[in-house]
Amino acid sequence: xxxxxxxxxxxxxxxxxxxxxxxxxxxxxxxxxxxxxxxxxxxxxxxxxxxxxxxxxxxxxxxxxxxxxxxxxxxxxxxxxxxxxxxxxxxxxxxxxxxxxxxxxxxxxxxxxxxxxxxxxxxxxxxxxxxxxxxxxxxxxxxxxxxxxxxxxxxxxxxxxxxxxxxxxxxxxxxxxxxxxxxxxxxxxxxxxxxxxxxxxxxxxxxxxxxxxxxxxxxxxxxxxxxxxxxxxxxxxxxxxxxxxxxxxxxxxxxxxxxxxxxxxxxxxxxxxxxxxxxxxxxxxx
Amino acid sequence: xxxxxxxxxxxxxxxxxxxxxxxxxxxxxxxxxxxxxxxxxxxxxxxxxxxxxxxxxxxxxxxxxxxxxxxxxxxxxxxxxxxxxxxxxxxxxxxxxxxxxxxxxxxxxxxxxxxxxxxxxxxxxxxxxxxxxxxxxxxxxxxxxxxxxxxxxxxxxxx
Numbered sequence: 320x321x322x323x324x325x326x327x328x329x330x331x332x333x334x335x336x337x338x339x340x341x342x343x344x345x346x347x348x349x350x351x352x353x354x355x356x357x358x359x360x361x362x363x364x365x366x367x368x369x370x371x372x373x374x375x376x377x378x379x380x381x382x383x384x385x386x387x388x389x390x391x392x393x394x395x396x397x398x399x400x401x402x403x404x405x406x407x408x409x410x411x412x413x414x415x416x417x418x419x420x421x422x423x424x425x426x427x428x429x430x431x432x433x434x435x436x437x438x439x440x441x442x443x444x445x446x447x448x449x450x451x452x453x454x455x456x457x458x459x460x461x462x463x464x465x466x467x468x469x470x471x472x473x474x475x476x477x478x479x480x481x482x483x484x485x486x487x488x489x490x491x492x493x494x495x496x497x498x499x500x501x502x503x504x505x506x507x508x509x510x511x512x513x514x515x516x517x518x519x520x521x522x523x524x525x526x527x528x529x530x531x532x533x534x535x536x537x538x539x540x541x542x543x544x545x546x547x548x549x550x551x552x553x554x555x556x557x558x559x560x561x562x563x564x565x566x567x568x569x570x571x572x573x574x575x576x577x578x579x580x581x582x583x584x585x586x587x588x589x590x591x592x593x594x595x596x597x598x599x600x601x602x603x604x605x
Numbered sequence: 606x607x608x609x610x611x612x613x614x615x616x617x618x619x620x621x622x623x624x625x626x627x628x629x630x631x632x633x634x635x636x637x638x639x640x641x642x643x644x645x646x647x648x649x650x651x652x653x654x655x656x657x658x659x660x661x662x663x664x665x666x667x668x669x670x671x672x673x674x675x676x677x678x679x680x681x682x683x684x685x686x687x688x689x690x691x692x693x694x695x696x697x698x699x700x701x702x703x704x705x706x707x708x709x710x711x712x713x714x715x716x717x718x719x720x721x722x723x724x725x726x727x728x729x730x731x732x733x734x735x736x737x738x739x740x741x742x743x744x745x746x747x748x749x750x751x752x753x754x755x756x757x758x759x760x761x762x763x764x
Contacts, residue, residue: 351668351670356668358627370670420738421663421717421738423668508739
């Protein structure tokens with residue numbers, strides 16, 4: 320018999336107290352789209368289900384000059400409907416329209432998509448190129464973690480057993496071009512085979528800064544540091560960068576073969592996705 | 606497992622009941638209220654056969670615990686029509702356009718389609734394809750379904 324208890328706390332501090340007592344057994348329930356699947360599969364067999372969907376503290380959007388912060392239990396639909404996302408982070412809005420499907424978007428939360436630690440989570444590559452950070456809180460303290468340091472393996476993150484992901488902060492890069500492309504086996508509800516996001520800063524057609532991130536090509540979502548550095552070292556103009564072979568990208572990725580595609584296919588398609596995202600981010604014809 | 610008291614408004618009627626923490630909304634609807642329109646398909650949020658409206662938004666009732674829905678309003682296919690004796694215009698359109706084959710996906714399709722038209726009264730083919738991305742038809746009758754949603758949208762305007 321699977322043994323679950325349920326808590327619908329009235330404040331974040333109650334959640335943190337419960338996490339302190341229950342540790343790994345305190346299961347955060349937000350959208351439920353992952354956790355309920357894990358319970359049905361038998362991967363999660365017991366524990367205290369902590370429903371954080373009714374906490375206004377975790378539903379706030381803070382819009383400041385340099386960054387926008389999102390409460391962790393905002394749903395993807397709530398983000399899509401936010402005028403801040405539509406106006407200041409239009410590229411994030413574009414990415415979120417490809418998130419899972421409309422039904423899941425009505426339930427799934429931004430915090431859940433991150434804390435789940437999936438290598439193919441739909442929001443991660445774009446958040447990585449935007450230099451996003453997450454705030455983790457425990458009953459004792461609060462810390463800010465750069466997203467690029469957050470993932471340690473499939474389903475594994477640096478969140479401690481007594482911590483709750485409370486906030487996601489996204490810097491606003493006014494002069495950057497940004498694009499994320501998700502490749503699935505179909506358009507709706509598909510887990511991505513590979514996804515890639517690119518952010519570029521250019522100066523008279525010269526590449527000044529570049530961020531590249533991918534999902535589905537390593538045990539965690541990754542930043543492609545080798546590829547970024549190779550492009551910057553070459554002092555590429557933007558056309559040349561988009562036409563480059565991107566050999567360095569192969570050192571950044573370590574894909575596996577699975578039901579959705581082979582490792583070899585992912586190595587090839589990663590290059591194409593990064594190039595397409597780069598051209599689109601730089602405002603060139605794709 | 607300790608049972609918990611919740612209040613649910615289902616198809617316009619308020620109910621109080623005791624549920625166990627791991628009981629899904631779908632199980633409550635089907636087994637306690639015998640509302641078997643919403644179906645258990647994949648169980649992991651890929652097929653949309655369990656779609657219902659929760660406070661007006663289409664959601665997956667097999668991916669929600671009933672306790673999470675305490676105090677909320679649920680509408681299933683059985684309660685979609687404003688009139689008890691007549692079908693909803695979207696249901697009529699699905700019948701007229703031959704959009705039902707085996708019928709397993711139909712309740713979810715109709716719920717998602719109605720939610721779309723409530724938001725956008727004249728949806729394009731692309732709007733419909735996007736809105737129905739979470740609802741799979743394995744009889745592959747999508748052409749007729751898309752036509753039915755357009756017809757349904759026209760009918761919904763008339764009433």
